[in-house]
Structures are given as structure tokens and as C-alpha cells.
Amino acid sequence: MDFKQAIAAALSTPAGLPAEELYTWLETPRSPEMGDYAFPCFKLARTLKNAPPAIAAQIAASIVLPQGVAKAAQAGGYVNFFLDKAARAKAVLERVFDEGERYGGSDMGKGRNVCIDYSSVNIAKPLHIGHLPTTVIGAALYRIYNHLGFHSVGINHLGDWGTQFGKMIVAFKRWGDRDTIEQGGVDELVKIYVRYHQESDQNPALDDEARAWFKRIEDGDAEALELYEWFKEITLKEVAQAYDILGIRFDSYAGESFYNDKMGRVVDELKEKGLLKLDQGAQIVDLSDYKMPPCIILRSDGATLYATRDIAAALYRKDTYDFARCLYVVAYQQDLHFRQWFKVVELMGYDWAKDLVHVSFGMVSGTEGAFSTRKGNMVKLRDVLSAACEKTYDIICEKSPDLEDKEVVAKQVGVGALVWNSLYNGRIKDVVFDWDLVLNFDGETGPYAQYTHARACSVLRKADYKPGAVDYARLTDAESSAVIVAIGAFPDAVVEAMEKNEPYLVTRSVMNICTAFNKFYYEQRIMTDDAAVRQARLALTDATRRVIAVGLGLIGVAAPERM
């Protein structure tokens, strides 16, 4: 039962317009006292040749109220509709109980694949705080699309190719030690890599050596390949830990090296279609008609580039997954790059170029300015994660000394705080990494949402709650209604989050539910003596806890039952 649709249908006759259009006119008033839906009559003034307030009054007086709508009242140029609170409570809560973990989901994406390219780790480089946005945004979208019936394909487009691996081999052979690296992992690889750069400044011959080693990787030389694969293994083992903590997995790790033998096809095809042009020795696709610089496909030395590889990957993904959408969760710095090669794919005649989406996000910098390896002010993801967990552990010891599994919960809450933080605002906003901010657990934070969930669970536990018949007329007070409205808004938030590729819409929706519930919790005693009221409030508490868990699940934050 969709009240908004019913109201739009009922308005159709007096307004003289189709219900579908009126549906889009309907808005939600700022305050619940003003009603649940508002219909602005200003646009009707011209066609109906009357003043908006008069039209509103007329509609309010004459409209046939649909089921579940209690009242229509004129206020200025608006008709405000007030729902029957019990009817709404019934509709919303029954849907929650009915759908359970699938609440807010649907099968709208049934049979359609969505490729999501995110995280994209570089081999032999550590994960740092800058990897957090792409990783958690991508992972959240992965779950959100799946929730809506799509089939998500998570792709970690590894940065696993390039001359730096020749350098790594040179560095390893000169200064590396297998055991030390096995023990110390990526940090040790970085150490010898840094040393390489220091030494190569003095001794340029090293670069020739490195080039030769990279050539041997390319040619499939056994020793070179073994080392290369080993670097990869060391790195992937380490990032796997971070992904494990974040609860993330990928369906494919096909990265740069994977497309090595797939770029010839792109070049040939571009040539065939007459899109390639020789310019200053390089093969380019001219995009001046689209007010963009040319897209370079082949360097003057014949080597391929980033764009070539991305086009090859897109073609491969289309063939392999037949995606309905292919998302690239990559920082906005690369906006032009994506616009360029998306255009090239379009010019190649592929209509699915429109399904390629650059899901861009702002950059992460430190309070002292941009992070850089050279400045040495890079914040490692591992350090942030452990700092958050440690701080959480201390708080638990202070606030819930009797809690079992303190470490487990500390991890859930600490990590949850970080993930929530990354998914609380629009993607495009730049982020200044600030320890104080990240480790603040008050207010609009992950721990707040988790706390609300744990609180609800606690009540249900103490009440020994058993689902049963609910008298929804007991849930018509302002606080209960606010919770119900917030819960009822969740499904639309999920859909909008998918449409805009903006996970924060889900986060904010969860936040709204939590705020409403905490107020309800404070104002209305749940375990009252009146059995009918108690049962109704417990049902509301149960529904709240379920929806918070679903929402947190979508954004990748754990929902502990105690904390």
C-alpha cells in the first residue's frame, strides 16, 4: 500500500492532471505537524484560473480520501494530507517483518550485471588512508546493487604492471632478503624500492638493469616471473587482511598485467574504424570535436597507455559479464581521463559506452596538506584501523566492563566508525584526514548507529520479546510515528543510492532512524505495564533494530548486539 501513490491518484480528478505527474509534485512537509504529504497548488493557478489558496481549499474540501489517509487540510497554497497513523504503522512494520533482511530491497535489477571497479591496489605498495574511499564506496555499492536484485561483479584492477617491477627485482637482488620480506611484507618491499631510487640517482646504470629485468618479465623469463609473482603474492596476502577486516571480497583481480595481450585488439579495431591518427609520433584519437584533448592510444615508441588498457578492460568486461553498468570508483583527478576514453568507446560504435560511469570521489589529504610518500606523512590504513580499534577497546572497558568478546566488539565498532565516516557525506567532498575527527564517536557516527542497534537489542532481550499480534493504534504518538516514518523512508533511500551511486544516502537514512529511535526510547517507556502498548513498542523496537542492521550491512558496518 503506497499512500503517496493513492493520494496522487485521488488528486487526479480535482487537479485535472494524470496521477503520475502529480506524484512528482507531492512533497514532504518540513514538520510532521504540517502533515505527511503536501500538495502545492501554485502551478494550478493558471489553468484553473484561481488563487492557489482557493484551489487548495477547494481540493481539501472535495477530495475523496484514499484508504489510510485521515485528513486533507488547506494551508496557504498547499493541501496537506495527514495519514492515519495506525494504518501507516501497520503498513510499514508489516513490510519490515515480512521482508526481514531483504527490507528495502527488490528485484528491479534482476538478470542484470553491474561491474564495480574499486580499490585497485598497487603491487608492492602499502594500503594507505587514501585507499579507504574507493574501497568502502565500491564495497557499499556492491552490496546496494545486490540488494536491489542486480548481480554485482567486484573487480580489483591491480596495478601490477610497469617498469617499477624491473626496479624491484634489481633492488631485491642487491639489497633484499627473502626471509626479511616474507616476515616484514610490503613495508620491506617499499624499503628496498626507496633505496633503489636513492642509489639510481647516483648510478643511472641501475635503470638500464631494471629495464632489462622488466623485459625479462615481459618475455616470460622464469626467474623474473618467479620474483614478480612473489611480490604480488606478498602484497595480496597483506591487503587481504585489510579486506578481511573490512568484510570485503572481490570476484576478480584481473589487473593491468591481465590485459597485456588484449590491447592489440583495441589498436587494430581503432585503426579499422579510422579513429587512429598519427600525431607527433603517437597514435591518438582526436577529440577536439568534443572539446577534449586527444586520447593517446600508443606512445611514439609504440607502447600502450593507461587509456588503451582501460578500453581493453571495458571490452573484455562487456564480453565476459555483459554488464548493464560498469562503475569506476576512482578519484576525481582522473575525470578527464575517463571522459576521454568513454568517448573513444562511444566513437567505436558501442552504444554501451553510456553504461560506463566514473564514480568519482574527493581526495584525502592531511591536516598538513597533501599526503605524499616523499614527505613521509602517509597514514597507513593498518595504523588507522588499529588506532580506532584500540580506542574503542578503551571505551568499552570504561563503559561496559562486563562485556564479553571485548576485542571482537572493539574491532566491529572501531572499523565501523571509519567506514561510516567515509560513507557519511557525498562522494565529491574532499576529506582532510584528522585523527580527532576519525576517533570521535559522538554524534553522527558509526558507533552512534551501532549503539542504537545494541540498545534496541538490549531491550528486546530484557523483555524476552516474542513476536505476536500488534495493536498498531498504540503506535500513534509523535515519537513512535517519527520512527515509523524514518523506517518507511529507507527503501527509497536505497534505490536513490543506487541510482546516484551515492552510498551516503543509505548512511543518512540509517542515521535518521537512529535519531528518531533514541528520542522515542527516551520519551516513551517501552516496557510499560500495559501489555498491548508494551507489545506494540517492542514490535517497533524490533523493526528498528532489523532495519538498522540491514542499513549497516549495506554500507559495510557491523551491527553488534551488545557494546
Place this chain on the structure above:
RNA sequence: GCGCCUGUAGCUCAGCUGGAUAGAGCAACGGCCUUCUAAGCCGUAGGUCCCGGGUUCGAAUCCCUGCAGGCGCGCCA
């Protein structure tokens, strides 16, 4: 120079497919634990919605001109 993005409370942000007095959190100040988890709740204070034009019955929201900041602009990814 050109292109893209951003500009809302001291700080971080929501609101931006036009609508009713511009909303949160943090920070500040003041209240609320002998009732269900105080990681909570309530209150006070805090705003030229960057400036200026335009469209409209109505603009934080749409269009144009500026200003400020970020990012990018052929052989890196």
C-alpha cells in the same frame, strides 16, 4: 589560458530534478542517569546560503557574469 568540481552556522556537512519560518553533528554554554545501554536525550547561542544580475507567483536550489579554493589539461597511472 582552457576545462571539470566545490563554495550553506566558528568547524565538518545535509538540503540543490525550484515551494511554507534554511537543517544536523562537532566545538561552546546550561539541564537530564534510585526506569528499558548517558557512545544517549533536551535546551541556549550561532547564518549577507561567496558577490552581482536574470528567469519565476516563488530561488540556497535553474541561467549568465564575476570572486575564492581544489583538480586536470599528449606520450605516468
